[in-house]
């Protein structure tokens with residue numbers, strides 16, 4: 291623990307931005323949980339930007355965990371040298387995701403209740419359980435790293451993280467893919483999309499947040515490779531939707547979604563951080579698009595209430611939950627860096 | 640398992656909406672929320688068109704995707720039957736069941752946030768009565784009973800008339816039948 295942190299370390303533009311996000315988003319979150327309903331949801335369009343925020347941050351955290359697990363298993367020093375920083379990133383992002391989810395569910399207790407009253411046939415139960423295990427594994431690894439206890443457990447923990455994180459990302463896709471009545475959701479394809487988007491956004495986040503190091507090169511390589519796969523997946527979907535005769539399918543993919551990934555592939559070495567951010571926004575766009583589009587067609591009585599096809603635009607409180615999730619993640623990552631990284635090599639190597 | 644079902648004669652339904660009012664009254668639903676609804680559809684091929692009124696609700700499916708997808712077991716089967724209920728105390732408001740129901744038969748109970756739906760009036764069924772919507776129908780187009788009992792009124796109606804279910808292709812095996 292670094293005891294040299296002073297008040298001045300918090301008087302920075304980054305911390306002001308984080309504080310503004312925490313206050314504005316936190317106020318909305320507390321209002322939504324305790325006083326009233328602010329989100330633009332209804333009985334047919336049930337999952338909006340707050341849930342997208344959860345999925346976006348949880349998958350990004352998964353991606354960081356997967357990159358770290360890969361580095362530990364393959365003994366890739368460019369990654370393992372930054373183990374602590376990557377653990378802090380993954381934990382911060384996951385807790386930011388859980389914060390957004392708590393506002394979406396309306397209470398923290400509802401999140402815990404999912405674990406305590408299990409239904410193993412439910413993909414959401416598996417998602418909640420796997421991410422809880424993932425959080426525990428990450429914290430255990432961080433404690434072991436902080437206390438300098440390395441040894442026999444490192445490998446099994448890395449494999450455990452790899453399996454749990456991979457399964458969690460696939461299960462998020464299954465939450466949508468196992469829905470049978472909504473044509474834009476169905477199918478195993480979404481599990482592939484969520485797994486690959488986790489890798490793309492996780493690797494991009496490492497490039498964005500751990501610049502000027504050999505790690506940037508390794509993470510950049512993973513980012514480029516997975517972005518190529520992701521662009522291919524989006525393209526496959528565009529072609530499929532163009533030829534689909536499935537009744538009620540609106541289609542969520544567009545060729546424009548390829549642009550961020552093509553840009554990142556071609557130009558990454560010239561402006562890695564900017565292009566990593568572009569890639570992350572591209573992933574958010576794809577996730578937002580498939581989650582929202584899947585619910586726009588009303589199936590029963592709700593068609594009379596809200597129209598056969600709804601339109602959706604996030605409202606300001608929902609946008610502030612996105613800000614809150616990111617602010618919580620950023621605050622935890624910054625705190626981790628300031629308090630837990632003093633004796634770590636953060637230099638460019 | 641006892642399989643309860645509803646058989647609704649679309650030739651007799653006049654779309655009056657009494658079933659909707661009866662349900663709201665019986666189950667004390669707040670303004671703006673209904674557990675059942677009446678659909679007005681066009682049947683046939685031009686120029687031989689007729690109007691079909693259908694009283695719709697949860698189908699209490701034999702393969703209830705809402706129950707499978709509920710992470711906490713809040714959506715569950717009542718006793719050893721196909722009647723699907725929601726335990727508000729266990730409901731986290733995750734809304735997975737809403738996404739999973741191909742009939743959009745579930746609603747968010749405001750302001751509490753738990754999920755509500757048709758219960759086939761199981762509190763009346765327990766006492767040997769019909770659901771409120773069935774009892775209130777002025778044209779007697781709705782019938783309720785045990786589908787696997789050959790002597791029940793619903794089984795006899797299904798054996799004697801042409802019928803359909805909604806969205807059979809989903810595989811949910813709905814238990815609300817429409818006589819056509």
Ligand code: SF4
Nearest residue numbers: 697698699700705740
């Ligand atoms: S109609 Fe919908 S809510 Fe009712 S049992 Fe079937 S899937 Fe569940």
Ligand code: SF4
Nearest residue numbers: 709730731733734736
């Ligand atoms: S909203 Fe409630 S009833 Fe529906 S799946 Fe979630 S916990 Fe179950």
